[in-house]
Amino acid sequence: MSQIVKLFGDNEKTALRRLKEGAGKADILAETGAVLGLDNVSFSVNEGEILVVMGLSGSGKSTMLRCLNRLVEPTAGSIRIGGTEVTELSTKALREFRRETFGMVFQHFALFPNRTIAENVEYGLEVQGVDRKTRRERALEAVELVGLKGWDAKFPRQLSGGMQQRAGLARALCADADILLMDEAFSALDPLIRRDMQNELRSLQQKLRKTIVFVSHDLDEAIHLGGRIVLMKDGAIAQSGTAEEILLDPQGDYVRRFVENIDVSSVVTLGRLVRPQPRLFQGAAAEEAWPLVEPAQSRADEVFVVTCDRDMPVGRIDRGRLSAPGSRGQRLDKLMDGGIARAPAGAVLKSVLPLLASEPHGLAVVDETGRFVGLLTREVALRALAGKQPNEERNTAWNGSSTTTAASASSLWTNTPAAPSIGSPSISRH
Missing domain, CATH: 3.10.580.10 (CBS-domain)
Incomplete structure (x- = not known):
């Protein structure tokens, strides 16, 4: 992702021009009515790593995540995954690219209430036209992988919140996508269940080596998941690096306030x-x-x-x-x-x-x-x-x-x- 800009409003072109001229977020809003969601955001993700994008509400982290697969269309910039420039894909090509490349796990599970867990998990393969026998086999493998073996015939209402989130994760894994996009995936869970899911995700990532972009507002969660952290503020990146780098050398007051209550001795090696x-x-x-x-x-x-x-x-x-x-x-x-x-x-x-x-x-x-x-x-x-x-x-x-x-x-x-x-x-x- 390079120099991504996202402006919300009817005057995107005028707002983009003013941004390039050096106007700030408040000035752009006052002059054009457009809201600056992302301000020249650039970062890379290594294959097989967990990258945690975090910040306070309104910092732009979820907008950034959705720009990766163009659920939100960026106003300007480049998104390159492998050898593909995502911003140049046609609607049809983008649809196929999403199916093959991305799996998404949402905060509120997004399970179909009238489908069993197995039917929910295999849904992505069903949309792709995979035959029933094959998709059911792969769905049951994914269900077992996340610790839900024996619950495949149950409906979402029969599962706890943590189990429903496991089902959502299984659905993303079932499609065997290269990249998992997880938007506040565990924030609706109770603290103990949340930590269990964090441990589960780390274990799965070590086993499957998926590339994961995980959005969170919780620094403790980001530290526990490991990997690099991108910390956002007002649509821009305030600092990026490992948890140790950010804790030992916070850049600016915003980052210092973000990390001031973290136990450094539990993080720094x-x-x-x-x-x-x-x-x-x-x-x-x-x-x-x-x-x-x-x-x-x-x-x-x-x-x-x-x-x-x-x-x-x-x-x-x-x-x-x-x-x-x-x-x-x-x-x-x-x-x-x-x-x-x-x-x-x-x-x-x-x-x-x-x-x-x-x-x-x-x-x-x-x-x-x-x-x-x-x-x-x-x-x-x-x-x-x-x-x-x-x-x-x-x-x-x-x-x-x-x-x-x-x-x-x-x-x-x-x-x-x-x-x-x-x-x-x-x-x-x-």
Whole structure:
């Protein structure tokens, strides 16, 4: 979607011209009577991801969703899905493209009350002319997929609200569309049922790898669903990015107010917070390591020591010990302190706070293979809890270069970039 504009009213051309001239929403309304619904909205959605579009009522999020499949006709702009320019499709071609590409799940279920659940689920295939046997088989598969097996012969009135929404989701899945458009799909449900449906959707997305555009006004829901967030205000995008990016670096007062009551520690992962950290191989000699950690080369008081083969943290050593009498000629693994507390990069901050409180030297954050990513200190954790970004100066990577020890630097020093976050964290002490 690129530079999409939507104006509501009888003077769209005049209003569009005034918009291009720089007129604001209020001026356009006063001069032309047209309402600016979308103001040059642009974003992309990756195949197989969940993109959550959110904002307050009237922000333009539902209008944007309906522009994607032209249930609402955009006034200007481009909508490209795969190799198809959707805005150029004829009425007939658009109808076929919708059937093949989009599935929609609505807030109020939109089930036919006089049809059974199976008949509701197979309706899209019926419209496409699929034979009765095939569409019923696919409908029952979709019903089972969303946890409604055995309810296919019931009518909507015999199901709870959560079950009806599952039926609506099954109907969208039955058509095997590439993209699911979900407009406030769970907002009419009770809180517990709503969370169950959010979990169900995440599970289905991981299994089926559908591309999902999900409209919501609830930031907690957006965070729980995962993926990127597009936050809208007055028909324009106020900020987009991951939940972590928006929480750690909100752009403008509107976004800051939107996220101010969110528990940052339950969202931000350690991989997002840690800073690159110099590390030395355990087999190095003290006199070889010292030039690489002297103040001119490193701002770290302590340096992590890692294994020679897998870059796994095994200890730490400070400058004083490296330069102490008697250290010359000794290997680092004879001088270092062991017993490093580790935590995975995909763990959220809240899960490691008790451990961090008992570790004055911080935690060694590792990726899914156990490789050292960086150090999480109490200072960094407190800044995150206070809603501040990690200190940029301290976040600068040590480059590990030395004019006097260039030859040995490559064999002693590693500075691997932070790895992607991982899930299912477990915290350990080694």
